Amino acid sequence: MSQPALALAPTAPKKVTVATLASYKARGRSAVFLTAYDYPTAVFAERAGVEMLLVGDSAAMTVLGHPNTLGVSMEEMLIFARAVCRGAKRAFVVGDLPFLSYQASDADAVRNAGAFLIAGCDAVKCEGGARIAGRVRAMTDAGIAVMGHLGLTPQSQAQLGGYRVQGKTLAAVQRLTEDALALQEAGAFAVLLEALPAEAAAYVRERVDLLVYGIGAGPHVDGQLVISHDILGSFVGDIRPRFVRRYAELDTEIERAFRSYADDVRAGRFPGPEHLYPIEPAHEAEIRSARACHSEERSDKESALDSRVKVQTPRRYAGTTPLAPTL
Ligand code: KIV
Numbered sequence: 361m362s363q364p365a366l367a368l369a370p371t372a373p374k375k376v377t378v379a380t381l382a383s384y385k386a387r388g389r390s391a392v393f394l395t396a397y398d399y400p401t402a403v404f405a406e407r408a409g410v411e412m413l414l415v416g417d418s419a420a421m422t423v424l425g426h427p428n429t430l431g432v433s434m435e436e437m438l439i440f441a442r443a444v445c446r447g448a449k450r451a452f453v454v455g456d457l458p459f460l461s462y463q464a465s466d467a468d469a470v471r472n473a474g475a476f477l478i479a480g481c482d483a484v485k486c487e488g489g490a491r492i493a494g495r496v497r498a499m500t501d502a503g504i505a506v507m508g509h510l511g512l513t514p515q516s517q518a519q520l521g522g523y524r525v526q527g528k529t530l531a532a533v534q535r536l537t538e539d540a541l542a543l544q545e546a547g548a549f550a551v552l553l554e555a556l557p558a559e560a561a562a563y564v565r566e567r568v569d570l571l572v573y574g575i576g577a578g579p580h581v582d583g584q585l586v587i588s589h590d591i592l593g594s595f596v597g598d599i600r601p602r603f604v605r606r607y608a609e610l611d612t613e614i615e616r617a618f619r620s621y622a623d624d625v626r627a628g629r630f631p632g633p634e635h636l637y638p639i640e641p642a643h644e645a646e647i648r649s650a651r652a653c654h655s656e657e658r659s660d661k662e663s664a665l666d667s668r669v670k671v672q673t674p675r676r677y678a679g680t681t682p683l684a685p686t687l
Contacts, residue, residue, distance in 0.1 A: 430515065
């Protein structure tokens with residue numbers, strides 16, 4: 361006798377892990393990496409098949425309106441991280457350690473990186489190479505997956521002299537490679553290269569065993585990161601990196617929607633009949649007649665008050681313009 365077919369439970373989306381990312385690299389599949397700071401963006405990104413999300417300290421600029429990334433606190437980052445992790449069931453989520461959350465001590469680094477994991481992130485990212493290798497070792501020894509970040513590291517923009525392309529000479533690329541190797545030695549699983557010529561990124565990638573992701577680092581990397589506000593056209597500010605391709609113009613679209621809403625409210629077109637909650641006609645009639653009674657009573661009271669005010673106006677003020685309202 362044939363067996364009844366087993367009813368298959370709906371399969372939960374498979375979580376992207378470091379092993380998944382390593383398998384993408386082995387198969388030459390580029391990972392799709394996007395910043396997210398809130399729940400809806402995480403949900404939309406997952407629906408679109410994005411595999412990696414960075415809760416970036418770029419939130420300081422994109423969401424909070426600071427002039428650079430230094431102004432966002434650990435507390436704020438954790439709010440963004442929790443929101444993103446609520447929306448990201450499948451994507452690999454990286455929490456970005458903000459300025460001063462790891463620079464001062466190993467204990468700070470472990471505690472703050474751990475807080476991102478408790479918030480639901482899969483890994484953390486921190487900026488720097490050999491000089492923070494000790495911190496990276498402290499975090500990886502605590503069982504935390506760490507992604508390094510080299511090249512244009514915005515938390516050190518004062519030292520770098522602003523937002524500048526890095527790795528433009530062989531010597532500079534060799535230093536970046538040494539930094540990447542120091543991160544690898546410290547147990548990092550990946551490194552993000554920002555704002556490098558494509559040849560430079562390829563040079564580094566060929567010399568390390570890390571997963572190598574790029575933002576503005578050309579095609580020879582294991583995955584591409586972009587800032588969601590940049591590709592959606594919703595970044596408010598003057599920075600327009602060369603490596604950004606816009607896929608939407610949300611700034612004009614959002615402004616257009618807000619302007620139309622304001623016009624409709626002012627012209628009495630909103631709310632329309634379709635936005636009103638229906639009610640039993642009998643109840644409606646009852647409420648309407650109660651309103652009519654109330655407004656009659658009110659106008660009676662107002663005219664009584666008016667006449668009293670007139671009577672009480674002191675004689676010496678009669679015929680002069682009052683300096684202030686009488687009541
Ligand atoms: O915070 C961020 O979005 C980043 C990218 C700019 C790399 O760190």
